[in-house]
Amino acid sequence: MKSEPSEVETNRVRDARWHPVYAAVVIFTVLVIAALWWFSHAFSA
Amino acid sequence: MSSLDWIVVAVYLAYVIWDGIRMTKHSTGVDGYFLANRSLPWWAVGLSVMATQLSAITLVGTTGQAYADGMRFIQFYFGLPLAMVILCVTAVPFFYRAKVFTAYEYLEKRFDLRTRTLTSFFFLVSRCLGVGVIISAPSVILSIVLGWNLTATVFAIGMTTTIYTVFGGVQAVTWTDVKQMVVIFVGLGVCFFIILSKLPEGVGLTDAMHLAGATGRLKTIDTSFDLKEKYTLWSGLIGGLFLMLSYFGCDQSQVQRFLTARSVDEGRTSLLMSAFVKIPMQFFILLIGVLVFIFYQFERAPVLFREDTVKRIESGARAGDFAAVKTEHDAAAGARSRAATEYVRAERADDGGADAARDAYLAADSQVKEVRGRAVALAKESGDTTYTDVNYVFPSFVVRHMPAGVIGLIIAAIFAAAMSSISAELNALATATTIDFYKRHWKPEAPDAHYVAAGRLATFLWGLFACFVALYATSLGSLIEVVNRFGSFFYGSLLGVFVLAVGVRRATGRGAFYGLLFGIASVALASRFTEIEFLWFNPIGCIVVVAAGYLISLTDAPRPAQTG
Numbered sequence: 313m314k315s316e317p318s319e320v321e322t323n324r325v326r327d328a329r330w331h332p333v334y335a336a337v338v339i340f341t342v343l344v345i346a347a348l349w350w351f352s353h354a355f356s357a
Numbered sequence: 358m359s360s361l362d363w364i365v366v367a368v369y370l371a372y373v374i375w376d377g378i379r380m381t382k383h384s385t386g387v388d389g390y391f392l393a394n395r396s397l398p399w400w401a402v403g404l405s406v407m408a409t410q411l412s413a414i415t416l417v418g419t420t421g422q423a424y425a426d427g428m429r430f431i432q433f434y435f436g437l438p439l440a441m442v443i444l445c446v447t448a449v450p451f452f453y454r455a456k457v458f459t460a461y462e463y464l465e466k467r468f469d470l471r472t473r474t475l476t477s478f479f480f481l482v483s484r485c486l487g488v489g490v491i492i493s494a495p496s497v498i499l500s501i502v503l504g505w506n507l508t509a510t511v512f513a514i515g516m517t518t519t520i521y522t523v524f525g526g527v528q529a530v531t532w533t534d535v536k537q538m539v540v541i542f543v544g545l546g547v548c549f550f551i552i553l554s555k556l557p558e559g560v561g562l563t564d565a566m567h568l569a570g571a572t573g574r575l576k577t578i579d580t581s582f583d584l585k586e587k588y589t590l591w592s593g594l595i596g597g598l599f600l601m602l603s604y605f606g607c608d609q610s611q612v613q614r615f616l617t618a619r620s621v622d623e624g625r626t627s628l629l630m631s632a633f634v635k636i637p638m639q640f641f642i643l644l645i646g647v648l649v650f651i652f653y654q655f656e657r658a659p660v661l662f663r664e665d666t667v668k669r670i671e672s673g674a675r676a677g678d679f680a681a682v683k684t685e686h687d688a689a690a691g692a693r694s695r696a697a698t699e700y701v702r703a704e705r706a707d708d709g710g711a712d713a714a715r716d717a718y719l720a721a722d723s724q725v726k727e728v729r730g731r732a733v734a735l736a737k738e739s740g741d742t743t744y745t746d747v748n749y750v751f752p753s754f755v756v757r758h759m760p761a762g763v764i765g766l767i768i769a770a771i772f773a774a775a776m777s778s779i780s781a782e783l784n785a786l787a788t789a790t791t792i793d794f795y796k797r798h799w800k801p802e803a804p805d806a807h808y809v810a811a812g813r814l815a816t817f818l819w820g821l822f823a824c825f826v827a828l829y830a831t832s833l834g835s836l837i838e839v840v841n842r843f844g845s846f847f848y849g850s851l852l853g854v855f856v857l858a859v860g861v862r863r864a865t866g867r868g869a870f871y872g873l874l875f876g877i878a879s880v881a882l883a884s885r886f887t888e889i890e891f892l893w894f895n896p897i898g899c900i901v902v903v904a905a906g907y908l909i910s911l912t913d914a915p916r917p918a919q920t921g
Contacts, residue, residue, distance in 0.1 A: 334442040337632045341438040344636050345590075348431065348577040355570030 358503060358756070358764055365765025369540065369772065370517055376536060377521020377529035377780075386805045390526035390812050391458050391788045392617050397528075399623040401535050403630030406605070406614045407638070408534035408777035410631075411541065413495035414748065416642065416774045421747035423646025427574035429588045431643055433892070434636050436597030440605060441632035445625040447859055448606040453621045458792040460612040460855075467858040469866030470797075475873065476854060477793035479847050480609055481786060485819060488782045489826025494748070495775045496827060499768070501665050502752040511827045518776045519820025522783045523813050527617055530780045537773035544770030545645060547763055548755070552648045555758065557655045557698070564701045565651040571700070571715050572722055574647050577640075587890045596892025599899055603852035605631075610785035649754050653690075654697040660686040660732045662746035662753045670739045679735050686728045693721035783823070787815035846884065849895035850876030853902025857910075864906055865913040872906025 384390045422430050457463045461480065465473035496510040521529045553562060569575050579589045586592065605611045605628065618624035660683050661667050670679045696718040703714035736744040755767045791812045800807070853876050857864040879901040880894045889897075 330446070333629060334445065337438050337442050337629060340633060341435070341636070345435060345578070348640070352428075352570070352575045352577045355566040355575050356573070 358768075359761040361762045362765030362768065365762060366769050366772070369769035370513070373533050373536065373773075373776065374517055374521050377525045377533045380521075380525030380528040380532060383528045384524070384526040385809070387458075387808045387812075389528070390809045391613070391784075391792070393526075393528045393531065395617060396619055397531055397617045397623075399618060399626035400630065401531055402614055402618045402624065402627035404538045405531040405534035405777075405781070406611060406627055406631050407634065408538045408541075408774075409610055409614060409781040410604075410635075410778075411538075411774050412491050412778040413771045413775035414491070416541070416771060417495065417498060417751045418748050419639070419642050420646035420649065420751040421749070423574065423643040424650045424750045425747050427569075427572075428577045428640070428643045428647065429579060431577050431636065431639055432579065432588045432590055432593035433597055434601075434639050435590065435593035436595065436599070437601045437635050438632040439594075440598050440601035441628045443602060444606045445628055448612075448855070449615055449624045449628065450621050451859055452612060452616060453618075453624055458613075458616070459609050459789050460607055461609070461789065461793055464854065464858060464869070465797075468864075468869045472854065472866055472870045472873070473793060473797075475870065476851060477609075477789050479851070480789055483847055484608075484610065484782055484786055485822060486826055488779055488786070488819070488823040489830055491775060491778050491782065492823055492827035493830035495771055497830075498748055498752055499771065501663060502749060502756055503768075508828060511824055514772060514775050515779065515820060515824035515827060518779045519783060519817060519824075522780045522787075522820070523816045526809075526812065526816075527613065527784050527788075530784045531614070531617060533780060534777045537777040540766075540773040541770045544767045544773075545642065548759070548767055549641070549645055549648065551759060551763060552645065552652055555652060555656075560651075560655070560698075560701055564704065565648060567704050568651055568654060568697055568700065568718070569647045571719060572650075574650060584889045584893055587892070592890060592892045596890075596895055599849055599852060599895035600892060603848040603895060603899070607848075607851045607855050608785075609789050610781045613785050613788060614781070646751065649750060652754070652758070655694050656758070657687060657690055659753065660729055661736055662749040663736075663744075664753075666736045666739065666741060666744060666746075669741075670735055673739055675735055675738065679732065682728060682732045682735065686725065686732065689721070689724045689728050693718070693725050696721040779823070783816050783819050786819045787812045790815040790819070845891045845894050846877050846880040846898065849880060849898025850902050852895065853899040853906065856899060856903050857906045861903065861907055861910070863910055863915065865910040867913055868906040868908075868910030869902075871909050872902040872904075875905040876902035 383393070386394075388394050419430055452460060452463055455463050455466060457466070459477065461473045461477040464476055492511055492515045496507060496514055499505055500507040500510045521533060525533075553565075556565060566575065579586065580591075581589055582591050583589065584592075615624035615627055618627055659667075667679075670676065696714070700711070700714040700718040703711040733744060752771070755764055759767065791808055795811050795815075796803075796808060800811075850873055854869050854873050857869050857872065876898045880898040883889055883894060883897055884891075
């Protein structure tokens with residue numbers, strides 16, 4: 313009987329799924345970069 | 358340093374050693390010693406991830422860089438949060454579920470033994486010399502600033518770390534990292550408030566920001582797309598993304614951190630902690646450097662921050678010229694201080710005189726820079742042709758202007774930053790040596806205790822070797838540069854191998870092996886014949902490995918799993 317190929321062989325991960333917190337990370341990063349942009353302009357000549 | 362400072366440093370060192378060694382009882386068995394039985398909470402792993410990345414040279418180097426050049430360096434980290442998300446979706450569950458000890462072990466399961474051995478070998482070569490540099494850089498700085506013996510400093514940092522890593526394994530690494538991060542945060546926080554309190558009366562944080570902004574030091578975003586520019590929005594987002602993917606996803610010193618987590622989800626959360634905290638933390642560190650710059654607008658700054666160089670010039674033929682430059686520097690700094698005070702007053706008064714006051718302040722600042730440039734030229738003429746004192750600004754400031762006790766705390770924070778990186782690297786080197794070489798090639802069947810003993814011996818020998826590399830690092834000169842360049846050649850290419858492994862089902866072992874060699878060669882050529890900045894080597898190496906590896910794989914028979 314042929315056994316099922318492992319995850320490593322098939323390159324499939326059972327829980328390689330998207331999660332809302334990842335979107336939060338992306339939004340947070342965009343906001344941080346925007347804040348840094350504002351910061352550098354707010355105090356520049 | 359006062360007795361109180363010595364006591365603070367000694368208490369820190371004694372506590373870290375005790376804290377690390379007491380983890381010995383949890384480090385029985387191969388799983389316990391190398392992976393903490395996959396039992397650690399996400400917050401401890403997350404702090405360990407950040408502590409490993411934050412080395413002493415990052416701490417003193419980036420504050421110095423902010424002092425001299427501003428906060429542009431922060432763009433280096435822009436790719437990190439996105440890299441963490443990608444790794445949470447791909448690498449973390451892959452490595453965790455594959456039940457591996459090293460990232461390279463996975464490559465044997467996916468490709469073949471020679472790909473595993475080659476990547477692990479490259480890791481050992483680049484990292485063992487890299488650890489020497491991590492020990493050497495802060496040791497040289499502290500020995501010059503504090504007048505300590507270099508050998509004693511190297512062994513104080515290197516061997517204390519080695520001792521607790523040998524006994525406590527990865528448990529000691531993680532739990533001491535947690536405490537070391539606390540020491541770093543407390544040290545930096547105290548430093549921040551003391552600098553603020555030392556600004557002249559009537560100069561607050563907002564005034565300080567106006568002064569720093571006028572000199573361009575608060576410019577954090579550069580949107581120009583120039584491959585020859587080191588830190589831009591694009592090099593940070595694209596080059597930084599590839600570098601962080603490679604560092605956190607393929608470097609054993611980081612992969613081993615999330616492999617110790619209780620579950621896949623806790624491993625993911627530990628990485629996401631860095632995604633949220635790293636950029637704000639680095640902003641804070643850079644801000645301290647900017648505040649040191651502001652502090653020296655009102656206090657007399659040394660014309661050169663390296664005391665050893667000053668002494669060499671003063672005992673040489675150009676001593677008279679140097680004395681004249683110092684006098685001129687003091688006069689220019691005094692004029693700048695008055696101009697800065699006037700600019701702050703004008704900004705506050707908002708009476709229309711701010712523009713003129715700012716121009717006068719910038720002219721005075723340019724005058725100081727011009728005079729300092731002549732002092733640096735004298736330093737180069739005195740024998741040190743590559744003289745730079747950026748890394749000496751912060752430690753020199755701390756020793757000159759911080760109160761007793763706080764100096765000890767900040768020296769302990771610098772020690773903590775160094776030791777947290779060294780311990781993780783030593784533990785990763787020992788794991789790769791034991792699992793990828795000793796167990797795989799020489800002794801596949803032995804009791805757990807045997808491999809733990811081998812791991813302890815490997816940790817000790819790597820620690821000792823790193824201390825000797827650190828001692829000779831200053832005289833190795835160009836070899837160290839070769840080591841650092843080799844690391845940058847390797848990172849993007851290694852990432853390419855893992856992209857082939859995880860993302861390209863058609864990829865074969867032969868394709869990955871020769872693709873890796875192609876990638877390293879292409880980055881070496883790009884480095885030799887172009888002026889492209891190093892962050893771009895990471896996408897170049899990765900893309901070449903994936904393209905070459907895929908094409909070579911097409912000449913092989915498809916993998917059996919695809920046929921079913």
